[in-house]
Amino acid sequence: MCEKILLIDGHSILNRAFYGLPDLTSPEGLHTGAVYGFLNILFRVLEEEKPEYLAVAFDRSEPTFRHQKYPEYKGTRKPMPEELKEQLPLLQEMLAAMGITTISLAGYEADDLLGTLAKRSEEKGMDVTVLSGDRDLLQLASKKTLIRIPKTAKGQTLIESYHEDEVLEHYQVTPSQIIELKALMGDSADNISGIPGVGEKNATRLIKEYGTVENAYAHAEEIPQKRARESLLEHYELAQLSRELAAICTDSPVEFSCEDAKVGDLYTKEAYELCRKLDFRSFLNRFDPAQVNExxxxxxxxxxxxxxxxxxxxxxxxxxxxxxxxxxxxxxxxxxxxxxxxxxxxxxxxxxxxxxxxxxxxxxxxxxxxxxxxxxxxxxxxxxxxxxxxxxxxxxxxxxxxxxxxxxxxxxxxxxxxxxxxxxxxxxxxxxxxxxxxxxxxxxxxxxxxxxxxxxxxxxxxxxxxxxxxxxxxxxxxxxxxxxxxxxxxxxxxxxxIEVKGEELKNYGDQLTVRIQELEKLIWQQAGEEFNINSPKQLGVILFEKMGIPGGKKTKTGYSTSADILEKLAPDHPIVNDILEYRQLAKLKSTYADGLGAVIEADGRIHSTFNQTITATGRISSTEPNLQNIPVRMELGRLIRKVFVPEPGFVFLDADYSQIELRVLAHMSGDEKLIQAYREAEDIHRLTASQVFHIPLEEVTPLQRRNAKAVNFGIVYGISSFGLSQDLSITRKEAAAYIQKYFETYPSIKGFLDGLVEQGKEKGYVSTMFGRRRPVPELKSSNFMQRSFGERVAMNSPIQGTAADIIKIAMNRVYKRLLDEKLRSRLVLQVHDELLIETWKDEIPQVSRILEEEMKGAAHLAVELEVDMHQGDNWYEAK
Missing domain, CATH: 3.30.420.10 (Ribonuclease H-like superfamily/Ribonuclease H)
Structure with missing residues (x-):
């Protein structure tokens, strides 16, 4: 059996991994997704090919041009994105740590070096495998040289393999004629223009018929397709130039020794430490613990x-x-x-x-x-x-x-x-x-x-x-x-x-089941047939094809039936409204009615886990089960709170901060109008509507108040005109006008939010009132959408994070007071800005005072913190 050498096009595979896989970042904030993807492909191909020799070729710099005398043809390549550029040295460091030979040569591209080494290796009688995402390399295919090209399909990486017979079968031309094809049809990836009016189909037909560009030109008058004939006659010099640009050099003066490229133990201690540094955990089990932990x-x-x-x-x-x-x-x-x-x-x-x-x-x-x-x-x-x-x-x-x-x-x-x-x-x-x-x-x-x-x-x-x-x-x-x-x-x-009444939970589930079945029949009746409502594909066909509802967006897998699309259609189409209700109730049934029943422990209580280290803003999250995400918009959703009850002799006291994030915004921005409004105990949403729309307070309509409320809370989250237009079902122009008027009404807020973005750009992080930091690496992204997201994060995190800090301080103080005063009452639940106390009935006045004092006293703002407090024999009544 012949020895085998594996030659890899470094830039090409790194580039493919960058665009084909999700981005990853190391603990130090470095982008690493492309390196991770490269290594995944490398390990897979090594296991499949089992070569004795291995080398990775790189362009000397990025971009480089094989033919320096024609820079105008290749000089318009897009520059490498910064997130990719920073990964190139990381990959080369990893390859060096694994003892893998890398090669480059000034004035030559990686594929020239691959072509040269493939030819030399074939002449020595070796089998050659070339791994590249560039189909130009197909011109190297032979009986001894295999070209392997990764591609992504349905989220998975597939690798196509071509010897010369497969090239002929797939492209209907020989490997050497791939160059001729490129000369005629061009290659946008390499900025090889080809000749106008000759696409892949015509180019393939011409090369099959005439063999070469020169021969096609010599017989141009015989070409039946008028456009192709005239284009070839007019642009023959361009075709010759394109052919020269497409041809891979196979005799570059690159120095290379097979012995230096012999595959050894790739899983070295240095590679292990680098995998750890880059957080490539899935690769660690490839290493021998005894060797790397010497x-x-x-x-x-x-x-x-x-x-x-x-x-x-x-x-x-x-x-x-x-x-x-x-x-x-x-x-x-x-x-x-x-x-x-x-x-x-x-x-x-x-x-x-x-x-x-x-x-x-x-x-x-x-x-x-x-x-x-x-x-x-x-x-x-x-x-x-x-x-x-x-x-x-x-x-x-x-x-x-x-x-x-x-x-x-x-x-x-x-x-x-x-x-x-x-x-x-x-x-x-x-x-x-x-x-x-x-x-x-x-x-x-x-x-x-x-x-x-x-x-x-x-x-x-x-x-x-x-x-x-x-x-x-x-x-x-x-x-x-x-x-x-x-x-x-x-x-x-x-x-x-927190105690849950299992029997009432079951009854609640039965109640949901009845309504879900009613909705199912109602939806089928309106559709005129039975279908699987939970199937987006079937639902899309029913709504947008059979019923002809306008507004459908077709994707590769069918029509999108996401909530945001259906919510826009719901006011005008009763079936869509019923489908949304059906989905909400089905979610309630599976997640809560059925899901909560499965986690009630022997003491009759649910013991959720509260996480401190999950959210980037500092908010507490709840898991196993998530008690912070119980629906509150629909009455049937709110009713599930009735199954949460205190022990006999106790009641629930529920205390909720009123508009804490808006109050934090008023304090942190220092906006006098907003601060004054809170000090005068105004209806902040009605007041905002009055000032934004320039109408007397008493003339503000419920719709205007609702719109002002959306703007008030939207500003806290860095909402865009597009986002607000979606929320209020108005045009983007109208939404932009709302936001502009809002900032004119509260001028200090705009300066404050802009300042947060600038701080994020300058320092790399933003801070809460208490000093908690939130890094915002997205602000440095070359991607516009990522930068826009980063700006929203920079505006929102200090506000949301400060509110989170305040509720945590309040929780700690309430918990300590209950202990210090030796009360039987206990804090059992926190949901965002809300605390729930299981309160011994004799201690209600004392616990109410503790909640009032400690929640209001958790932070001293320019506007007073307000707390809404209620009590009840279940969570629903208390809320």
């Missing part, structure tokens, strides 16, 4: 499982200023504790014998009184142990979130890489694979010890850099006064949960 810390890991040893260990820990702690556990149990006394002494205490969860809880609670417990996730630890809110703890995950709220995860190995000079530590998936903690504990796997120790070590080591960075960025107070106390507040809410 500087393993595991010699510093010790197991301590006897009672006397554990007692001595905790006594030693009590002498330290801080220790790293990791508690391994899940819903099924607690399995072990990692304890880092310093960088060189890391212990694992398995839960067995005397070291029970209760023992560990007691020891850690005692330890936390004087020694700082540094953990990756304090709230997760609190699921297994009890700590008082005044315990000395440091939450590394929350600290890292504040410093970079755009990330999706804050794992220990990521923090080690980001804050310990790129230190490579094996991730949980590398140690345990898909094995659960419980299974690893039952099997007494040594990797469980390693996991606990690595987590404790990282928590101990990153605390210093994180604290320093928080102080450097002026977010230390946000961390210590808002986020860290919130851990204990949220933990309490999760543990209490």
């Amino acid at each position: 500087d393993s810390m595991e010699q510093d890991f010790f197991t301590c499982s006897d009672f006397e040893g554990c007692e001595a260990l905790f006594e030693k820990a009590a002498q330290a200023e801080a220790v790293g702690v990791s508690l391994l556990g899940d819903k099924e149990g607690t399995y072990g504790l990692g304890l880092a006394l310093n960088e060189d002494e890391i212990y694992y205490i398995p839960v067995q014998g005397m070291t029970t969860p209760g023992y560990l809880s007691e020891k850690l609670e005692s330890l936390s009184q004087n020694t700082m417990l540094c953990s990756m996730d304090v709230k997760a630890m609190l699921k297994h142990i009890e700590l008082r809110p005044e315990a000395k703890v440091f939450d590394c995950g929350i600290a890292a979130y504040l410093l970079n709220p755009l990330k999706s995860t804050y794992t220990y190995e990521e923090l080690a890489r980001d804050y310990l000079d790129g230190k490579a530590i094996p991730a949980k998936e590398e140690l345990l694979g898909k094995i659960s903690l419980k299974k690893a504990w039952e099997q007494d796997m040594p990797e469980l010890e390693q996991l606990a120790c690595y987590m404790a070590y990282t928590a101990f080591c990153v605390r210093g850099p994180l604290e320093e960075k928080l102080k450097e960025t002026s977010m230390w107070k946000v961390y210590t006064e808002i986020e860290l106390p919130l851990v204990f507040t949220l933990d309490s809410m999760e543990k209490w949960g």
Whole structure:
């Protein structure tokens, strides 16, 4: 069997990956999607081809032109987007780390080098595979040279393969005649113009008939197609030039040694560390842990499982200023504790014998009184142990979130890489694979010890850099006064949960089912036939073809039936209105009526998880289940709140901030008119309508008030004239006029919002009133849509983030007051600007006062914070 060489067109494959795959960013904010896509294709082709030799060719610079004497023909290439340009050195660094040979030569493009090496390799009797997204390379195909071209179809990357026979079969010309085709029909990608009036079909016909451009020209008078004949006669010199531009050089003076390009071990320690740095987690399992972790810390890991040893260990820990702690556990149990006394002494205490969860809880609670417990996730630890809110703890995950709220995860190995000079530590998936903690504990796997120790070590080591960075960025107070106390507040809410009446939930589901079936029959009746309402394809055909409703937008898969399109049609078409209601009720049924029933625990309560590190603005989110997204627009949606009830002897007190984000906008912008309106307790939407439309306050119509309300809240979210026109069903011109009048009415707001965008551009981030930062990398994007999104983010984040900070401060204060005053009442739910207290009936006056004082006193603004408060025997009544 012949030896094989794989030759890759570096720029071409990188470019294809850039446009064919979603963008990714590294933890440092670098664009990495194209590099990731390139490596995916590389690994796939390597596994398929199994070559002995490998080289990647690059143009010397971008753009370069093969024929420097004709710059006007190739000089109009679009410049490489900045997001792609910054990835080229990253890719070359990765290839170097993997020991892959790269080649380039001044004055020659990558395909010239590929052509040269393909020819030389064939002459040596080798099999050649050329990987490129450029079909020009098909001219190199032969019996020995295979051209492989990736393409994206239906979201998947397919790779077409061509030897010379496949080229002839597919294009009806030989590989060498590909050049002739290009001469006639041109190539927009390479700015090869070809000749006017000759497309692919005519060009193929001419080359099949005459073989070459020269021969076609010699027999031009015989060409039956008048336009092609006249064009060839008139533009023959252009065709010759295009042919020269399309021809790949196969005898460039590039220096190349096969031995240097021999495929070795690509999965080196350097490549592993770079994959970690770029957050290419899916590639990490390709590396041999023993090889890439040669500087393993595991010699510093010790197991301590006897009672006397554990007692001595905790006594030693009590002498330290801080220790790293990791508690391994899940819903099924607690399995072990990692304890880092310093960088060189890391212990694992398995839960067995005397070291029970209760023992560990007691020891850690005692330890936390004087020694700082540094953990990756304090709230997760609190699921297994009890700590008082005044315990000395440091939450590394929350600290890292504040410093970079755009990330999706804050794992220990990521923090080690980001804050310990790129230190490579094996991730949980590398140690345990898909094995659960419980299974690893039952099997007494040594990797469980390693996991606990690595987590404790990282928590101990990153605390210093994180604290320093928080102080450097002026977010230390946000961390210590808002986020860290919130851990204990949220933990309490999760543990209490909220009671749900299962039988009433079932009845509610039955009620929904009846209405859904009514709507189904009504929709079928109006359509004149039965069809699957949940099928967008069938629904599109019914609405826009059979019923002839105007406004349908056809896509590749059929008509779009998205909510925004249907909502525009609903006022004029009863069937569309019924379909929207059907969808909403079906969502209610599946997500809430059925979904909530599945998560009611043995105590009859739902225990949602409240997340601090998910949203970029600082808002708390709720998952498993999401209790913050219960519908409120429809009465039937609101009715689901009736199934949430307090325990016997308790009632619900619900307190909701009134227009908090508009009040924050008034304060932060300093706009005197808006501030004065709030101070005079005006109806802010009616007042805005009065001032925008220049009419007396008492003459403002409900429609004008509604429009002013949309503008008021839209401004907070950086709404565009297009967005407002969609919301109000008015023209874009009218919407732009509304916005302009609004800014004329409240002139300081426009300057404030513009200033936020400028701050985002200058500093790379915007800040809340309390100093929380939100990076806005989109402002530097070369993509207009991305920049526009960035501007909206820059305007909205400080306002929404400040409101989020205020509600968090209020939550912490309310929770602390309930504890300090030893009340039976407890905070059980937070939904955006709303707090729900399960209140002991005898404590209603006291709890009402606490809510009023702490929510209003959470921040001192130029306008007073207002709170709406209600009570009831279920959440529906309280709201």
